[in-house]
Amino acid sequence: MEIKTEDYTVRYDEATATVSCAGSLRLSGMEEYAPILHMLNEAAEQQTDALNLDLRNLEFLNSSGINVLSKFVINVRQRKSPQVNVQGSKKIPWQGKSLKNLQRLLPTLELSLE
Amino acid sequence: MAQIFGDYVDEQPTNVEHLIIGFSPTSIPLKQRWRNNGLSADFLADYLQTFFVGDDEEINIRAEIKSAVSYIANELLENAMKFSDDSVDYATSIAFHLHKDCLTFYVRNSIPKQNVLKFHRFIEDLLTQDLSDLYIKQLEKNAMQDSAHSGLGFITMIQDYGALLGWKFDSLMKEEQEINTVTTRVKLELPVKANV
Numbered sequence: 508m509e510i511k512t513e514d515y516t517v518r519y520d521e522a523t524a525t526v527s528c529a530g531s532l533r534l535s536g537m538e539e540y541a542p543i544l545h546m547l548n549e550a551a552e553q554q555t556d557a558l559n560l561d562l563r564n565l566e567f568l569n570s571s572g573i574n575v576l577s578k579f580v581i582n583v584r585q586r587k588s589p590q591v592n593v594q595g596s597k598k599i600p601w602q603g604k605s606l607k608n609l610q611r612l613l614p615t616l617e618l619s620l621e
Numbered sequence: 622m623a624q625i626f627g628d629y630v631d632e633q634p635t636n637v638e639h640l641i642i643g644f645s646p647t648s649i650p651l652k653q654r655w656r657n658n659g660l661s662a663d664f665l666a667d668y669l670q671t672f673f674v675g676d677d678e679e680i681n682i683r684a685e686i687k688s689a690v691s692y693i694a695n696e697l698l699e700n701a702m703k704f705s706d707d708s709v710d711y712a713t714s715i716a717f718h719l720h721k722d723c724l725t726f727y728v729r730n731s732i733p734k735q736n737v738l739k740f741h742r743f744i745e746d747l748l749t750q751d752l753s754d755l756y757i758k759q760l761e762k763n764a765m766q767d768s769a770h771s772g773l774g775f776i777t778m779i780q781d782y783g784a785l786l787g788w789k790f791d792s793l794m795k796e797e798q799e800i801n802t803v804t805t806r807v808k809l810e811l812p813v814k815a816n817v
Contacts, residue, residue: 533659533695535652535703536769567659570696574763574771581764600688604781611757 529564532572547579557590592617629787638719662694672815696774701730729804
């Protein structure tokens with residue numbers, strides 16, 4: 508499953524239980540983000556054990572996008588599964604600032620910045 | 622009379638390195654204009670790089686500043702586009718001032734009169750509540766309801782980027798029509814001195 512535009516790519520790979528986001532996500536609101544949130548929630552439904560969220564190539568995320576990731580994380584918390592592992596990059600400054608907030612919503616979330 | 626909230630002072634750009642970008646009201650739909658927010662924000666962030674030269678350690682600091690400017694300018698422009706008053710003829714502008722030890726942004730846009738008080742209340746929450754709690758509360762609230770606007774832009778600027786925010790509300794008459802305006806000021810301290 509893949510959503511691809513000239514600005515960003517969001518891909519769900521069932522075999523590796525990984526949703527990866529790359530590029531710049533600056534969509535204008537929840538309506539535009541709905542297909543991405545849907546993909547995340549579907550992946551979480553299929554992967555009952557663990558799900559990886561690979562953000563290492565996500566250069567930019569606006570606050571509406573932060574809201575989408577938070578919504579997804581709260582959904583996982585309510586379902587009590589799967590284990591969510593977020594991979595980020597130290598080279599992309601916003602990730603070090605904003606991703607740790609996801610752990611406040613879901614303390615079991617693993618966050619690794621490489 | 623103008624009403625001020627938070628950390629607001631007017632600044633004259635004279636003698637300070639600055640850029641101003643204006644967005645005139647247009648018939649082009651918001652969706653098509655949306656990409657100009659990101660383009661303008663990235664332009665400001667790239668432009669700024671010229672004023673920071675240094676060693677390897679400073680390269681990281683430059684990347685931090687660039688990322689912060691790009692995020693903040695984009696959020697300010699997104700807000701201005703979403704919340705300005707489409708029924709009046711008033712251009713949105715973003716002014717960006719570079720000082721030796723800080724950056725300031727001024728984004729000015731119209732606002733529908735009926736939204737002014739709601740915005741005042743939102744600002745009062747931002748200025749008086751524990752931000753870290755407010756942030757989580759806002760996320761939990763957004764998860765429960767399908768609100769079109771996340772209300773996270775200003776909170777993340779303060780919480781994640783350490784920005785200082787202020788607002789000036791004003792009104793003016795143009796061709797016998799009252800236009801309500803809001804100017805949002807964001808100040809960001811620089812971790813290294815700029816070469817200006």
